[in-house]
Amino acid sequence: MTTTERPLVLPGDPISPDLIPSSTSKPLRLGPGLRHVPPSDIVPVVAGQLITNHQKNSMWVEYNSNRYIPAPGDLIIAQILRSGPDLYFTSISPYTPPATLPHLSFESATKKTRPQLAPGALVYARVVLANKHMDPEIECVSQSTGKSDGLGELKGGMVFDVSLQFARRLLMAKSKEEGKVEVLELLGGEGLAFEIAVGRNGKVWVGGEDVKAIVVVGRTLRETDEGGLGVEAQRKLVRRLAKGMK
């Protein structure tokens, strides 16, 4: 990531033109927290750190929040509310309209063989459709390959709520170097066996054979998030919790 300067922006602040990437080969992409006011103004709408990526010719505002607003392509953990004639109604964040999950959006699902999900079941899914005038739609299958790619029902385990920013940090390709979260590697190093699925909607699902391990992993994640722990504090926390396991 090539970022030179990361100024704090408040909503409505002017952005100095030399912070706006000016590649001519690629169109400028605006990420979350920015608004384009025609003809040429770019205005932040949330308080955060302005981040510019000159290679990708993109810019966005990095900030933390609790309310998930769906965006296409996001991986999320949704809970089935009820089943309709040909789709499931699912909840992706509390008090928002349900997202729809068609019965046929599963790997090798047909009208006759479709997964039977009871209300309350959890699915790991991708957002396919998210716009402001319609309820979001999610899927558990890749449209191009027809494979599930790890999406689908999450059996057993527990779900823990974390802040949206922490979920994004966990989902980073290099979460250890860029996101500064090491807890998962550390917990694995302590000999705990668990599976994990992180949803961008601020939910983390932890599965495994041993309920004790699940609880320890979930607690570590939540404490790391709420306490804003650095790498050293994370190591200390994992050592303490792992000691309690034995």
Added chain:
Amino acid sequence: MTVSTTSTAPAAALGVLPRADGSAKYSHAGYTVTASVNGPIEAQRRDEHPYEAHVDVIVRPAAGVGGTRERHLESILQSSLSQIILVKNFPRSLIQIVLQVEDSPENDYVNTKLVQASLNFSIMPALFQTAVLALLSAGVPIRATATATAVAIVPQDGTKRSVVDPSPRDVEIAQSVHVLAFTSHDELLLAESEGDFTVKEWDDVYETAKDVCCRPVPTKEGMEMVLDDEHTNGPDLRHFLRSTMENKVASDLHWK
């Protein structure tokens, strides 16, 4: 007309309520207000608007239940806050702002036995500012930040004096009380007045309030300038808002 102020520096804490999407606690001029913001969430059928979000403001007094006065403050806040929130981004949804008054200054001249719900205009800036801070904490998209202040015109020794952030005693003897809010683009967002005043007086009030709300944010080199405080008239609200948010963003992005 001379200008004076009675208040101390404002104080704020963000994210005080763990379960709400955003929250803020703000105290200034004797008032303490806690706000929670939730949204965008699903609106009730009767509040649903096909093209924009419904902004719901609820004001709860420190004691007792809200009455007509609170409904009045709510309606004023609702109309000015929906101007800065990007309501068109979230059609058919609801943005709920709950403002709980925790503390209000006491009037030393009147013996109030019972803390009755008696809200007046001098609490408006505190309510408004808390709501803006909570919206920032929730990350609700807004057009611009805003700052608000109250100014009272108090008669004194035959002349008139304008008081920024008036105390309850000032409000009691004031001829008129004004509440003004400005966006960070120096646009007038809210102007409410009660009492008798002339156009000239209102113009003076406008200038005073604009000075409190819209003082230009100093550049990084000029940080020490603020401490010298050449303007003695009222706190620098815009600078306060920025430094509060700076702290919040710095603690959120500690890992960067």
